[in-house]
Amino acid sequence: MLLFRSEEHVRRWADARGIPLGGTLTPEQGWRLADAWFHDRLELDWRRRTTEEAQALFRSIGLTGPFWQLA
Amino acid sequence: MTTDAFDRDLRLAIYRTLVEDGRPPGAQELAVELEVSISHVDASLRRLADAHALVLQPGTSSIWMAAPFSAVPTPFEVSVGDRRYFANCIWDALGIPACLHEDARIDSSCPDCAEPLRLEVQDGTLREPADSVLHFAIPAARWWEDIGAT
Numbered sequence A: 001m002l003l004f005r006s007e008e009h010v011r012r013w014a015d016a017r018g019i020p021l022g023g024t025l026t027p028e029q030g031w032r033l034a035d036a037w038f039h040d041r042l043e044l045d046w047r048r049r050t051t052e053e054a055q056a057l058f059r060s061i062g063l064t065g066p067f068w069q070l071a
Numbered sequence B: 001m002t003t004d005a006f007d008r009d010l011r012l013a014i015y016r017t018l019v020e021d022g023r024p025p026g027a028q029e030l031a032v033e034l035e036v037s038i039s040h041v042d043a044s045l046r047r048l049a050d051a052h053a054l055v056l057q058p059g060t061s062s063i064w065m066a067a068p069f070s071a072v073p074t075p076f077e078v079s080v081g082d083r084r085y086f087a088n089c090i091w092d093a094l095g096i097p098a099c100l101h102e103d104a105r106i107d108s109s110c111p112d113c114a115e116p117l118r119l120e121v122q123d124g125t126l127r128e129p130a131d132s133v134l135h136f137a138i139p140a141a142r143w144w145e146d147i148g149a150t
Helices: A007-018 A027-038 A053-059 B003-021 B028-033 B038-050 B091-100 B142-146
Strands: A003-005 A023-025 B063-066 B078-082 B082-087 B103-111 B116-122 B135-137
Touching: A003 A007, A003 B091, A003 B103, A003 B116, A007 B135, A023 A027, A027 A053, A027 B091, B003 B028, B003 B038, B003 B063, B003 B078, B028 B038, B038 B116, B038 B135, B078 B116, B091 B116, B091 B135
Parallel strands: none
Antiparallel strands: A003 B135, A023 B135, B078 B082, B078 B103, B103 B116
């Protein structure tokens, strides 16, 4: 998961490697995803999210569609 | 102590050292801190790795990733006060201020043009988001097939 200057730079980078475009997020979406995902990581009772919980979290920040499907 | 309780303590001990020193502890260090044998620590590390709570260097009991932290230098450098960390990817880089609940500066660069890119988190929000974009190359269902590449 990499940070690019713009979508145009993502396309150029993917074309040069012959790989399909994946999923893109704005920095704001990325921060919302990271905050929701990691805010409790250093707590004693942290546990890994179930697939259903993770999928619901993705949905809550607009990450829907086949690319974001966990299972 | 149950296995689950020990694994929980070990996981937190790993993060304590990562946060304080910017590096993960070794098995010997963990064994001394938790007053158990190294084989006890190794078994716990394997359970945590099997549960995807952390990633070990292949074939070893050395910690490679305890998300969002990376044990090895990466193109995602995160500064929190006078501490410096490396993250496994840009999602994890943003995850460091999220889990520490502290302000942070993230320095990376565009993989296409090598231009330096910076994101800053302040008071729990992304500060004046830079004109940049996060790209996930691998579909979510396949992230754990090769987590190093993801």
